[in-house]
Amino acid sequence: MAGTGKAHLRDSPTPILRVEDLVIEYKTKGQLPVQAVSGVSLEVHSGETLAIIGESGCGKSTLGKGILQLIETQSGSVVFDGVDITKLSKEDLRQTRPNIQMIFQDSISSLDPHMTVSSIVEQPLKVWNRGNDEERKNKVNDLLRSVGLDPEVVGDRKPSEFSGGQCQRISIARALTLSPKVLICDEPVSSLDVSIQAQILNILQEMKNRYGLSLVFISHDLAVVRAISTRIVVMYLGKICEIADPDTLCETPRHHYTHALVSSVPVPDPTIKNRRAVLQGEPPSPTNPLSGCRFRTRCPAATELCATEEPQLREASAGNFVACHHPRS
Amino acid sequence: MSDLISISDLVVNFDTKRGTLHAVRGVSLNIAAGESVGIVGESGSGKTVFSRATMGLLRGKRVHRTGKIMFEGTDLRSLDHDQIRDYWGTKIAMVFQDPMTALNPVRRIGSQMSESLVKRLGMSKEEAKKRSIELLSQVRLPEPELALAKYPHQLSGGMRQRVMIAMSIACNPKLLFADEPTTALDVTVQAQVLELLADLRKDMGMSMVIVTHDLGVVAGYTDRIAVMYGGEIVELATTTDLFANVKMPYTEALMNAIPRIDRKRGSSLSAIEGMPPDPTTTHTGCAFAARCPYAQQKCRDEHPELVDVGNGHLYRCFFPIGGK
Numbered sequence: 001m002a003g004t005g006k007a008h009l010r011d012s013p014t015p016i017l018r019v020e021d022l023v024i025e026y027k028t029k030g031q032l033p034v035q036a037v038s039g040v041s042l043e044v045h046s047g048e049t050l051a052i053i054g055e056s057g058c059g060k061s062t063l064g065k066g067i068l069q070l071i072e073t074q075s076g077s078v079v080f081d082g083v084d085i086t087k088l089s090k091e092d093l094r095q096t097r098p099n100i101q102m103i104f105q106d107s108i109s110s111l112d113p114h115m116t117v118s119s120i121v122e123q124p125l126k127v128w129n130r131g132n133d134e135e136r137k138n139k140v141n142d143l144l145r146s147v148g149l150d151p152e153v154v155g156d157r158k159p160s161e162f163s164g165g166q167c168q169r170i171s172i173a174r175a176l177t178l179s180p181k182v183l184i185c186d187e188p189v190s191s192l193d194v195s196i197q198a199q200i201l202n203i204l205q206e207m208k209n210r211y212g213l214s215l216v217f218i219s220h221d222l223a224v225v226r227a228i229s230t231r232i233v234v235m236y237l238g239k240i241c242e243i244a245d246p247d248t249l250c251e252t253p254r255h256h257y258t259h260a261l262v263s264s265v266p267v268p269d270p271t272i273k274n275r276r277a278v279l280q281g282e283p284p285s286p287t288n289p290l291s292g293c294r295f296r297t298r299c300p301a302a303t304e305l306c307a308t309e310e311p312q313l314r315e316a317s318a319g320n321f322v323a324c325h326h327p328r329s
Numbered sequence: 330m331s332d333l334i335s336i337s338d339l340v341v342n343f344d345t346k347r348g349t350l351h352a353v354r355g356v357s358l359n360i361a362a363g364e365s366v367g368i369v370g371e372s373g374s375g376k377t378v379f380s381r382a383t384m385g386l387l388r389g390k391r392v393h394r395t396g397k398i399m400f401e402g403t404d405l406r407s408l409d410h411d412q413i414r415d416y417w418g419t420k421i422a423m424v425f426q427d428p429m430t431a432l433n434p435v436r437r438i439g440s441q442m443s444e445s446l447v448k449r450l451g452m453s454k455e456e457a458k459k460r461s462i463e464l465l466s467q468v469r470l471p472e473p474e475l476a477l478a479k480y481p482h483q484l485s486g487g488m489r490q491r492v493m494i495a496m497s498i499a500c501n502p503k504l505l506f507a508d509e510p511t512t513a514l515d516v517t518v519q520a521q522v523l524e525l526l527a528d529l530r531k532d533m534g535m536s537m538v539i540v541t542h543d544l545g546v547v548a549g550y551t552d553r554i555a556v557m558y559g560g561e562i563v564e565l566a567t568t569t570d571l572f573a574n575v576k577m578p579y580t581e582a583l584m585n586a587i588p589r590i591d592r593k594r595g596s597s598l599s600a601i602e603g604m605p606p607d608p609t610t611t612h613t614g615c616a617f618a619a620r621c622p623y624a625q626q627k628c629r630d631e632h633p634e635l636v637d638v639g640n641g642h643l644y645r646c647f648f649p650i651g652g653k
């Protein structure tokens with residue numbers, strides 16, 4: 001995979017968020033820096049749910065934090081509403097923050113254990129000095145209700161009294177207090193039970209429609225992502241391998257890595273052949289990136305070309321972009 | 330096939346500050362030699378407590394365990410701590426969910442692996458090392474010799490889980506409990522680990538119990554599935570029968586809640602609204618009644634008993650799907 005290139009970026013309509021050639025490195029002791037995100041370009045269109053999927057260590061969470069500028073980015077740009085936020089001063093960046101919010105995988109540890117639920121949800125409003133006490137209280141109550149919590153019951157309680165699913169509802173309410181335009185969800189349901197997972201996914205969907213949000217949904221679970229996203233970006237070792245709409249991606253994956261991911265997902269139906277085309281091994285270390293295509297060491301179709309030349313993202317069919325020298329037909 | 334283990338009416342209660350916590354409320358389950366059984370349920374359904382109590386891992390003044398656990402003619406419940414220890418590893422073993430916390434972070438893989446081989450099987454250090462390498466290759470860990478000298482944090486999650494599996498099969502157990510063995514792993518690695526467990530079971534003729542909250546995980550790898558809710562088995566059937574003729578509304582709800590890769594997008598997921606029942610209360614009616622779309626007055630008043638369809642398919646419901 002190891003795809004670079006920007007064939008998938010459209011010129012119009014203006015995306016709400018446009019990431020171009022983003023590079024994010026982590027410094028390591030005594031060694032060369034590790035490149036977690038190696039020149040990723042993508043767009044988030046208004047009202048869409050863009051999913052980013054891949055295995056642990058593919059850089060998907062780093063990319064999410066990079067978009068928010070929660071971590072330093074080495075090069076490239078993140079354009080939100082026409083402004084490159086990587087170039088902003090600290091204060092200007094702070095001013096854009098209410099527009100892009102994030103919810104995290106571990107909802108319990110992302111809530112301050114000493115604060116009550118209503119003060120957690122109210123805090124962003126206080127920080128930004130929005131509304132008077134009365135207005136803030138109403139807003140908090142509305143938000144809690146919209147994520148399915150009763151403010152009378154939960155308002156004065158603390159996060160430790162709630163289950164993981166309920167804490168995730170509280171984090172969603174908090175992330176929405178400032179009416180963001182983009183919500184970045186980093187594995188929001190992967191630590192939850194399946195039954196609760198569906199509740200949270202439905203809430204996110206509902207919030208998206210109600211508040212006109214655009215979602216960036218980071219996940220390792222293709223089945224979850226297929227159900228809720230409008231487009232899927234598949235990442236491997238810091239690069240994009242494939243971009244497509246969910247149905248195309250899951251039914252006719254062009255990249256060999258996507259195909260392996262799709263066939264690894266367990267299907268809850270015993271009549272379906274249970275032996276799956278299992279991808280062997282694990283991704284190589286990002287400290288020493290491979291030449292050419294980064295997936296070639298695990299790819300069944302790799303040739304010499306894959307070792308020498310890095311594949312570029314190109315359009316395999318309408319809206320389906322793949323970075324592979326020998327894509328599946 | 331004869332039963333390897335026969336658990337009858339297992340009850341596990343814990344004394345807590347909030348009162349008695351009923352974790353397991355009378356579970357009976359027989360597992361045949363070589364069979365693979367899945368135990369499926371949400372957090373708090375009692376599935377983990379059931380498997381740990383069966384192994385005898387839960388002990389202490391605050392744990393109350395009644396019922397019978399017959400394993401090869403012995404009631405495991407009657408054994409004291411030293412006696413049950415002889416069963417662990419050699420007869421019954423467990424793979425835990427979180428391989429990071431289950432492995433000792435300050436000891437090398439090699440020394441953790443050889444411990445049971447030396448103590449249990451009386452091997453010399455040299456033999457134990459050789460056997461550890463064999464075991465690690467059996468679980469398809471790349472470069473097993475090098476792995477012995479590593480600490481757990483130097484391995485990835487999938488590799489650590491392979492080490493855990495290698496340790497659990499080191500003394501050829503007859504029954505292996507795998508408690509959420511793949512929950513902490515990526516899908517690609519999850520598939521590898523499930524394949525590995527299935528192959529090991531076949532090669533070694535083990536019985537296996539996979540405990541999980543994900544029906545999708547067990548669908549392809551088990552002969553039978555027991556669905557637990559509120560500390561009870563609410564449905565038990567062969568895997569094919571369960572998916573083809575689901576009887577219990579809870580099982581159906583679980584199936585519908587799973588996002589499926591083979592379904593087109595757009596359909597809103599059917600969540601199970603509400604929460605699992607509070608384990609400190611005793612239920613008079615059906616434990617699932619409060620969340621059940623088909624519940625009637627009878628469900629809230631009377632506790633349903635397990636009903637046998639006839640072919641070993643059991644369910645606990647007054648108004649089963651598709652009728653009685």
